[in-house]
Amino acid sequence: MAKKSEMTPEIVAEHGLSESEYEVILDRLGREPNLNELGIFSVMWSEHCSYKSSRRHLAKFLTKGDRVIQGPGENAGVIDIDDGDAIIFKMESHNHPSYIEPYQGAATGVGGIMRDVFTMGARPIALMNALRFGEPTHWKTKQLVSGVVAGIGGYGNCVGVPTVGGETNFHKGYNGNILVNAMCVGLARADNVFYSAAKGVGNPIFYVGSKTGRDGIHGATMASAEFDDDSDEKRPTVQVGDPFTEKLLIEACLELMETDAIIAIQDMGAAGLTSSSIEMADKGGVGIELNLDKVPQREPNMTAYEMMLSESQERMLMVIQPGKEQLAFDIFEKWELDVAQIGKTTDTGRLVLKHNRKKVCDIPIAPLADDAPNYDRPHVKPDARPVLAASDIHETQDYNDALLRIMTSPNIASKRWIWEQYDRHVMTDTVDSSQSGGDAAIVRIHGTNKAVAITTDCTPRYVEADPYEGGKQCVAETWRNLTCVGADPIAITDCLNFGNPERPEIMGQFVGAIEGMNEACRAFDYPVVSGNVSLYNETNGQAIPPTPAVGGVGLIPDLHKYATLKGAKEGDTLVLIGETTGWLGASIYLSEILSREDGAPPPVDLSLEKLNGDYVRQLIRNRRVNAVHDLSDGGLAVAACEMAFASNQGMSLSGPVNGERHGWLFGEDQARYLLAVEKNSVNPVVSTARTKGVSAQIVGTVGGDRIQADGAFDVSLEKLRAANEAWLPNLMSGGS
Amino acid sequence: MQTAVIRFPASNCDRDAAVALEKVTGRKPLMVWHRETELPAGVGFVVMPGGFSYGDYLRAGAIASRSPIVRDIKAKSKRGLAVAGFCNGFQILTEAGMLPGALMRNKNLKFVCRPERLKVESSNSRFTQKYDAKSEVTFPVAHHDGNYFADKDVLSRIEKGGQVLFRYAENPNGSLNDIAGIVNEGGNVFGMMPHPERAIDPMHGGTDGLDLFKSILETI
Numbered sequence: 001m002a003k004k005s006e007m008t009p010e011i012v013a014e015h016g017l018s019e020s021e022y023e024v025i026l027d028r029l030g031r032e033p034n035l036n037e038l039g040i041f042s043v044m045w046s047e048h049c050s051y052k053s054s055r056r057h058l059a060k061f062l063t064k065g066d067r068v069i070q071g072p073g074e075n076a077g078v079i080d081i082d083d084g085d086a087i088i089f090k091m092e093s094h095n096h097p098s099y100i101e102p103y104q105g106a107a108t109g110v111g112g113i114m115r116d117v118f119t120m121g122a123r124p125i126a127l128m129n130a131l132r133f134g135e136p137t138h139w140k141t142k143q144l145v146s147g148v149v150a151g152i153g154g155y156g157n158c159v160g161v162p163t164v165g166g167e168t169n170f171h172k173g174y175n176g177n178i179l180v181n182a183m184c185v186g187l188a189r190a191d192n193v194f195y196s197a198a199k200g201v202g203n204p205i206f207y208v209g210s211k212t213g214r215d216g217i218h219g220a221t222m223a224s225a226e227f228d229d230d231s232d233e234k235r236p237t238v239q240v241g242d243p244f245t246e247k248l249l250i251e252a253c254l255e256l257m258e259t260d261a262i263i264a265i266q267d268m269g270a271a272g273l274t275s276s277s278i279e280m281a282d283k284g285g286v287g288i289e290l291n292l293d294k295v296p297q298r299e300p301n302m303t304a305y306e307m308m309l310s311e312s313q314e315r316m317l318m319v320i321q322p323g324k325e326q327l328a329f330d331i332f333e334k335w336e337l338d339v340a341q342i343g344k345t346t347d348t349g350r351l352v353l354k355h356n357r358k359k360v361c362d363i364p365i366a367p368l369a370d371d372a373p374n375y376d377r378p379h380v381k382p383d384a385r386p387v388l389a390a391s392d393i394h395e396t397q398d399y400n401d402a403l404l405r406i407m408t409s410p411n412i413a414s415k416r417w418i419w420e421q422y423d424r425h426v427m428t429d430t431v432d433s434s435q436s437g438g439d440a441a442i443v444r445i446h447g448t449n450k451a452v453a454i455t456t457d458c459t460p461r462y463v464e465a466d467p468y469e470g471g472k473q474c475v476a477e478t479w480r481n482l483t484c485v486g487a488d489p490i491a492i493t494d495c496l497n498f499g500n501p502e503r504p505e506i507m508g509q510f511v512g513a514i515e516g517m518n519e520a521c522r523a524f525d526y527p528v529v530s531g532n533v534s535l536y537n538e539t540n541g542q543a544i545p546p547t548p549a550v551g552g553v554g555l556i557p558d559l560h561k562y563a564t565l566k567g568a569k570e571g572d573t574l575v576l577i578g579e580t581t582g583w584l585g586a587s588i589y590l591s592e593i594l595s596r597e598d599g600a601p602p603p604v605d606l607s608l609e610k611l612n613g614d615y616v617r618q619l620i621r622n623r624r625v626n627a628v629h630d631l632s633d634g635g636l637a638v639a640a641c642e643m644a645f646a647s648n649q650g651m652s653l654s655g656p657v658n659g660e661r662h663g664w665l666f667g668e669d670q671a672r673y674l675l676a677v678e679k680n681s682v683n684p685v686v687s688t689a690r691t692k693g694v695s696a697q698i699v700g701t702v703g704g705d706r707i708q709a710d711g712a713f714d715v716s717l718e719k720l721r722a723a724n725e726a727w728l729p730n731l732m733s734g735g736s
Numbered sequence: 737m738q739t740a741v742i743r744f745p746a747s748n749c750d751r752d753a754a755v756a757l758e759k760v761t762g763r764k765p766l767m768v769w770h771r772e773t774e775l776p777a778g779v780g781f782v783v784m785p786g787g788f789s790y791g792d793y794l795r796a797g798a799i800a801s802r803s804p805i806v807r808d809i810k811a812k813s814k815r816g817l818a819v820a821g822f823c824n825g826f827q828i829l830t831e832a833g834m835l836p837g838a839l840m841r842n843k844n845l846k847f848v849c850r851p852e853r854l855k856v857e858s859s860n861s862r863f864t865q866k867y868d869a870k871s872e873v874t875f876p877v878a879h880h881d882g883n884y885f886a887d888k889d890v891l892s893r894i895e896k897g898g899q900v901l902f903r904y905a906e907n908p909n910g911s912l913n914d915i916a917g918i919v920n921e922g923g924n925v926f927g928m929m930p931h932p933e934r935a936i937d938p939m940h941g942g943t944d945g946l947d948l949f950k951s952i953l954e955t956i
Contacts, residue, residue: 150846150847153847157788157847157849157878157880158746158748158788158791158792159746159748160746160748160787160788242791243788243791244745244746244788244790244791244793245791247745247746247748247788248745248746335745336745419849420848420849420850421846421847421849422847422849423847423849423878424849424878425849425876425878425931425934425940426748426749426752426786426878427751427752428752428755428933428934428937428940430940431939435850559939
């Protein structure tokens with residue numbers, strides 16, 4: 001044992017542990033921990049690894065379903081998509097590192113989420129990302145956008161996994177804390193999924209991948225604290241990505257997974273060797289002994305503390321079947337990867353580390369997981385905001401100008417500048433991607449005629465206005481987007497980005513959003529199978545808008561029957577599914593035209609969502625529609641413009657069928673879809689809707705080269721498209 | 737017809753190339769590891785696939801061009817073996833000295849991925865004989881280093897020799913003379929930055945790439 005360390009309250013505090021947490025450590029060990037042990041407790045009990053503020057609330061989520069093979073608790077969620085195929089997916093945040101060092105922060109975010117997926121036996125087949133930046137005019141925004149986008153592309157493009165979609169928002173609430181949430185979707189055989197629980201005693205533990213360096217030490221602790229003006233000093237804790245090694249790791253691991261050599265496998269993510277070894281041991285109920293002298297090291301004289309807390313990227317830990325060591329060595333050496341047998345499983349239930357022939361850590365594993373803090377933090381519900389009637393909201397006198405302003409506003413403008421830097425086509429199974437501006441990306445299952453649909457969504461201004469309704473809306477919008485392409489929505493992953501949970505009003509947002517999300521999951525039978533929580537997204541006491549990003553996955557069983565928004569044809573009739581009340585509270589119209597962010601957000605009627613969505617999906621399956629688009633930000637007018645751009649057709653809107661004109665065109669009522677329907681299908685589409693109790697209204701026609709609405713706007717399609725495309729390139733090329 | 741796709745560490749369009757070859761020949765190509773010293777007997781056409789061999793960590797294609805298998809392919813190409821390189825494969829062929837010129841970083845310094853309209857400059861070649869000369873095709877591009885450069889003499893020689901087979905309609909990367917694809921003097925080694933293997937299925941948005949594979953395979 002290392003010499004008894006002299007722990008001071010300062011050392012304990014520097015490790016982010018509270019006095020009461022330290023008391024528990026003393027109690028369980030029956031002695032003072034040494035520095036290595038303290039470091040291990042510190043990262044394992046950090047918010048990032050232990051979910052100490054969120055665990056009890058996450059437990060409320062629906063996590064089971066007919067197609068769920070593995071829910072939360074493993075590296076990623078696993079769902080069944082028939083024919084022996086499984087989809088493995090997860091979304092994860094890399095917010096803090098991306099703010100400090102945008103290129104590497106975003107790149108390693110992509111690398112980390114891919115490892116979570118291929119660790120379980122899946123070949124990654126698609127990447128998505130949900131990004132939130134500060135105000136476009138903020139001095140740091142351009143640099144962050146360009147670094148984050150280059151980092152995401154630099155990693156995903158090299159590894160050769162298509163980045164097929166995502167979303168990008170700008171809001172002043174993210175000036176000091178951007179959000180970079182990356183999602184990966186992989187394909188595995190349902191009977192060849194790999195898990196992290198170590199089994200057996202005396203089984204060899206292999207380390208594979210990059211060497212361990214001094215990068216990223218205490219990254220998990222950093223991700224569990226607020227920022228202040230000195231945050232730039234945290235730069236050394238950001239990891240550096242090596243996509244080349246990641247690509248070799250994917251190929252080597254998938255090759256080894258075709259044999260029966262692997263008992264358990266876990267990637268080294270946050271808290272590196274510490275959390276990977278402890279999680280494997282804890283899940284399998286075994287002990288682990290590691291000889292740190294065997295760990296491949298990038299620099300000389302690394303201490304045990306540094307090795308255990310390093311977050312060097314592209315590393316995996318596995319328990320290998322005894323007798324298969326040579327097989328594993330051969331495959332990793334073929335791929336020119338560092339590989340070493342660094343330890344073995346034991347029956348002690350303890351984590352024992354040896355370094356320079358000395359025992360430098362000897363702690364029981366169970367308390368690290370079982371006794372991890374689990375706080376019921378106080379939370380208060382925000383005051384309900386008043387419902388604003390459209391008739392009380394100023395109507396623009398210049399609809400042409402209003403439409404132009406909305407279509408060139410930061411959240412609506414084309415993000416081509418971003419997605420043209422991502423390889424969207426590699427693997428040649430991309431059916432639809434950001435390229436068409438559609439609701440969900442569509443990726444074919446290689447060699448088959450079925451596909452997965454993938455989307456990410458969140459409307460933070462709704463969640464801020466009403467966490468419960470906003471939480472419902474995030475889930476409902478993903479469900480709606482998957483429906484728009486004709487997919488059966490199956491399950492979601494989530495990335496819950498919030499401020500400091502020690503503040504009751506932030507905790508209130510968190511609890512409200514989860515309850516709303518869960519309500520929607522249950523209404524749609526649409527479980528949560530994986531996800532992560534990112535708290536402390538605050539700078540100088542200013543929290544981000546609550547942003548529970550949701551990634552949804554669905555199945556298109558037959559690629560002869562899907563839809564996009566590209567297919568509208570001249571002469572088609574526009575049919576609006578769903579009721580319009582003209583809801584302008586918390587809308588884009590309100591923020592962009594009137595510079596107001598007040599009012600209650602649109603309520604989400606989940607049974608109506610289901611009714612309307614199921615009908616739209618049925619129409620797609622019966623090939624009754626040429627194009628489908630959901631109504632969200634900016635309402636009917638924006639949906640019509642986006643369909644017009646993608647289909648290269650003008651649109652003429654009639655109406656208002658009811659209510660105020662600005663509410664009709666820009667209102668953001670939920671559960672609505674815009675359909676382009678061939679003339680001779682209009683009657684059956686509308687009359688069948690009526691028999692099902694679905695609201696279906698004829699709202700216009702497709703054709704020509706203008707975007708028009710009765711008594712409101714009339715602008716050239718090309719002019720509007722050019723303006724919509726120009727906003728982001730202009731921002732990025734302009735002076736700061 | 738037996739074909740082969742070379743796999744380098746971090747090739748990532750190797751499977752895509754194999755799918756295209758199988759679609760056209762009806763036969764799976766051989767996947768040849770870069771450390772092999774000799775092509776298997778009977779291979780009539782070799783594809784150097786796209787990707788980021790060795791992470792593009794030196795110059796794109798530079799390390800891969802020194803692989804054992806490339807030495808053998810280069811020797812055999814001098815005796816007439818048909819070889820095509822797409823994207824990273826094109827970069828490897830220029831680095832190996834099997835095609836003239838070099839691929840530099842894109843002019844705007846950014847990775848670019850988009851469907852690109854190309855003009856077929858000549859149908860008088862083994863790689864383009866099935867296209868109409870001066871017709872337009874669309875292949876996707878996806879690269880960071882696709883900016884074709886050659887010195888004045890080389891440029892004038894390949895232009896005069898009819899070695900430029902494809903030009904960009906809207907140059908995405910700053911390539912001299914809008915050059916997208918070239919062939920060697922012998923007419924048996926071809927490289928292009930765009931991806932014909934990503935345009936072989938209506939689901940890709942078009943099938944313009946098929947004729948490129950058909951063109952060369954018919955001559956072997």
